[in-house]
Amino acid sequence: MNLRNYTLKIWRQKDKFSPSYLDTIQVKDISPDMSLLEMLDVVNNHLITINKEPIAFESDCREGICGACSIVINGIPHGKERGTTACQLHMRHFEDGETITLEPWRAEAFIPIKDLVVDRTAFDRIQQAGGYISVNTGSAPDAHSMLIHKNAADEAFDAAACIGCGACVAACKNASAMLFVGAKISQLAHLPQGDPERKRRTNAMVMQMEKEGFGSCSNTLECEAVCPKEISTKVIAELNWEFIRSINN
Amino acid sequence: MITLIESIESKICTLIESKISIVGSKVIMALTGACLTMFILIHLLGNMQLYAGRDIFNSYPELLRNFPISLWFARILLIFTFISHISMAVYLERKNKLSRIIQYNNELIPIGSSFASRTMLYSGFVIIAFVLFHLIHLTWKCFYVQNPNLDLYSLMIVSFRNPFITIFYILAQISLFLHLSHGFSSAAQTLSLTRNKLAKNIRLFGFWFAFIVTILYISIPVSILLRVIHD
Secondary structure (H helix, E strand, C coil): CCCEEEEEEEEECCCCCCCCEEEEEEEEEECCCCEHHHHHHHHHHHHHHCCCCCCCCCCCCCCCCCCCCCEEECCEECCCCCCCCHHHCEHHHCCCCCEEEEEECCECCEEEEECCEEECHHHHHHHHHHCCCCCCCCCCCCCCCCCCCHHHHHHHHHHHCCCCCCHHHHHCCCCECHHHHHHHHHHHHCCHHHCCCHHHHHHHHHHHHHHHCCECCCCCCHHHHHCCCCCCCHHHHHHHHHHHHHCCC | CHHHHHHHHHHHHHHHHHHHHHHHHHHHHHHHHHHHHHHHHHHHHHHHHHHHCHHHHHHHHHHHHCCHHHHHHHHHHHHHHHHHHHHHHHHHHHHHHHHCCCCCCCCCCCCCCCHHHHCHHHHHHHHHHHHHHHHHHHHCCHHHCCCCCCCHHHHHHHHHCCHHHHHHHHHHHHHHHHHHHHHHHHHHHHCCCCCCCCHHHHHHHHHHHHHHHHHHHHHHHHHHHCCCCCC
């Protein structure tokens, strides 16, 4: 197997109060079958053995489901492969000897924690503002007690594919969270369970998005292009529609 | 005085933030943009009469002046729309700049956005400069004060025989094309007309709409410069 060498340029930052800098690290003998995160594991093992601070980065499932890995790779959130997360990006997609720049998501709403890790709880607060349905707890209802049209179920499911990774914010020139908020609102707006609270939900989530400091949507469609779940910007149109409907609320 | 302006500005910003939000601000931009697009179309129809000859073209501004109340109503509405569109753009741009103060080390590589969508602010600036120049040039006729009796048809001929003026107009129209081609689909998205499967068709329509409008606008100075339209 042909092992490869790379030059990494990595955004390093001790904590949110410390200045950031771009660290250059030479990595050798990397298998092209490794994922980007596995390569970072190898680099970190090496850094620990030479008594240097390992690179902090987020990961969990490592199969493109959780949305934890949040790295801008060579100027593109999640890297140049479409419809995948950073953990699904393999080193075979990089040329031998290539310089790879790794940076965290950059937005005022995403506060840096360390190196490639940012605080994305702004998304949680938007969800807490209204991204739910109020139901009485109890035993699960019968599967077919509420009939839902196939098209509505499909639309809701497409929007529900959002894993909340924040790549849409990272890629947007305005650091706008409209694709994320649009997906969360659209997911519930298509279903009868989400209908009673739709106006209050939209208003609350939009206002929280504004409060968190995300920018506005310029409809450049960059978010759709980098979204690992390929959420369509149609959800932004739906968010706009729900917002217009909620004005007289 | 400056403190008063700043305090009024801050009160307006707080009001927008609490009542309209960034989503509502974009809706205002889309609505005012749609009104301005309508004006561009009506203006184009008026301009196209140049091809019908001197008399018909000269009768058009006279016809408008016969209805002074409607004309002034339209003018005030247009100015209000234009200022609202620009104010919202400035407001949103300022907010957007604050949403990412620390930039990436490597610039983001665009993979989904068009050139027109990334340069809306700049094409907008060119259009503002062009509108001011256009008013000074053809509405107030500031360059032709020594010739006050020149009719509009002759004024057009004299102006666009000058290649510098023609080139400036063409460049401004290219900016209009960029602004309109993205603005059309962006407004449709903001006004949620793209919720169905027509989204791609609307984008395509926006592009061709902007392209045809621009070509027709550009055709006038070019026709005069190439003497297709003559005295």
